[in-house]
Amino acid sequence: MQQDKHPDYHPVVFRDRAAGYAFLTRSTASSDETIEWDDGETYPVVDVEISSESHPFYTGKARTVDTEGRVARFERRYGGPEQQGGREADR
Template sequence: MQQDKQPDYHPVVFRDRAAGYAFLTRSTAVSDQRIEWDDGETYPVVDVEISSESHPFYTGKARTVDTEGRVARFERRYGGAAGQGTGGDAPA
């Protein structure tokens, strides 16, 4: 492996402003801002828009698609089960 080709991999604090949550991890991200962490050390801090603390998928607030309602609406509109090949409007 060639020397000096790998980026600097160091501890970084990522701060989710929406959730008020911060976590320490290792990354190649750089920042001019620094923050003092719980262990007394100072680390660069990167502000992020969304993390696992505020993302709807991870928080359980994700919208679910009403697939059953869509199927029922399709059957009402096109008359019964799909694939009958009635051709045109559904019988009344």
């Protein structure tokens, strides 16, 4: 591998402000702000708005919005299971 071609890859703490959660990982991200971690070392800290701790998909709090009964409207427009069965009997 050629030297001086790759960015500096170092330990960084990412802090999710919404969830109050922080995790230590390796990254090329940098920050002027630092934090003292549980192991007594000081690492740069990068604040993020959302992570897997606060994202609705990962937390199971995702909502499915069914405005105006989309399934019912689809079945009225294109025929529901009861109409599908009638067509099968004609064949």
